[in-house]
Amino acid sequence: SxxxxxxxxxxxxxxxxxxxxxxxxxxxxxxxxxxxxxxxxxxxxxxxxxxxxxxxxxxxxxxxxxxxxxxxxxxxxxxxxxGLTAYNAVVNFGGIEPGSDVLCLGTGGVSLFALQFAKMMGARVIITSSSDEKLARAKTLGADETINYATKTNWERDVRKHTKMAGADLIIEVGGAGTMQKSMMSVKPYGTIALIGVLAGGESSLSLYPILMQGVKVQGVIVxxxxxxxxxxxxxxxxxxxxVVDKVFGWKEVPEALEYLQTGKHFGKVVVNWE
CATH class of the missing domain: 3.90.180.10 (Medium-chain alcohol dehydrogenases, catalytic domain)
Structure with missing residues (x-):
């Protein structure tokens, strides 16, 4: 696209x-x-x-x-x-200002762009990953707090701790149904969950009470x-x-590029160069 x-x-x-x-x-x-x-x-x-x-x-x-x-x-x-998806989530829909807390789920392209835009606006950024190596790299981009969700399965509690129990002002939600419940427990009252991806599933039974009782806004972002x-x-x-470009593949390496993307090992974006 x-x-x-x-x-x-x-x-x-x-x-x-x-x-x-x-x-x-x-x-x-x-x-x-x-x-x-x-x-x-x-x-x-x-x-x-x-x-x-x-x-x-x-x-x-x-x-x-x-x-x-x-x-x-x-x-x-x-x-x-x-890039544009993250920009809209952070700048146009996020309602953030200097000092706001932004939670980015994962270290794919959208989440890292969101990290960069949020830091550009003076926000504090918490980012998650199952890889300590990726979290260390996110620190070099300006992430203020990191959470390894593989070792801290109740990562919503850590988000609360990192925000003095207030919750995040904005959550970059790329997991979908598989992570939405935890995101609803991580967001502050009247905060925003920017729903961007469904990497962890597109359908699930969710309790809507947190959205209703805390005035949470769930905003779909279509680029x-x-x-x-x-x-x-x-x-x-x-x-x-x-x-952040993780890896560049040649024109004849498109199958390898797609396979690499599917492994989830990338940090940022994967590019195919036709030359």
């Missing part, structure tokens, strides 16, 4: 781009600003539209944004889906629009932020 490239040719009526421009395609090709509608959400790359695992692609001029100038194409290719993408890129460029 995301990628990066260089403009090879433009149509006769195109005014936004010229040959040689470095660009990124937007996730939903018809979603330019504001809230989406069903037509917008049917224009997404990687389904139903063709995705970006290709040498060439054809886009409308408004279906692209400019690549941040300090990033390589490999780095910038990570922004369109995971973002073109205007959000442009604003995010300005923030990234201004702060010289660098996406």
């Amino acid at each position: 995301d990628g990066a490239g260089v403009v090879e040719a433009v149509g006769s009526e195109v005014t936004l781009w010229k040959k040689g421009d470095r660009v990124l395609p937007i996730f939903a090709q018809k979603w330019f600003d504001g809230a989406p509608n069903m037509d917008n959400l049917r224009s997404t790359l990687g389904g139903p539209n063709d995705g970006c695992l290709a040498h060439y692609g054809k886009f409308s001029e408004e279906g692209l944004v400019a690549t941040p100038s300090h990033l390589t194409d490999k780095e910038a290719a990570t922004l369109g889906c995971a 973002g629009n073109r205007s959000d993408f442009t604003r995010m890129n300005r923030a990234i460029e201004q702060n010289k932020m660098k996406p």
Whole structure:
């Protein structure tokens, strides 16, 4: 659903781009600003539209944004889906301010982007992983507290301890049904759970009482629009932020890249380079 490239040719009526421009395609090709509608959400790359695992692609001029100038194409290719999802979760939906507590579940692409954006906004970040090595790497990115959920299975208690029993202001929830109950026990009253992924399951029986009795907001995040993408890129460029790229595979190594992604060993994003 995301990628990066260089403009090879433009149509006769195109005014936004010229040959040689470095660009990124937007996730939903018809979603330019504001809230989406069903037509917008049917224009997404990687389904139903063709995705970006290709040498060439054809886009409308408004279906692209400019690549941040300090990033390589490999780095910038990570922004369109995971980066923008995290940006919207933290900046537009999170309601956080300097000193807020943000909990990021795991060390995949979205969670690490959320860590970087939250630190950019002056928040405190707690992050979880089943790997102490990954948690140590998260510390170098600015994580304030780390929790190994493999050894601390009741990690919601540790979140409470790290927030003086208040709970997190924002939770980046990528686990889905498998972790939602613990997230509801980790969030503060009137806090936000940004529901982004369902890595631990999409269906489950959950008690809704914590949401009701504590005024918790559960916000689904479906990437973002073109205007959000442009604003995010300005923030990234201004702060010289660098996406975390775990590993780069060659064009003939796509099966290996997918297998590696499935192992869950990655820290950040996995990139396929067509050259």
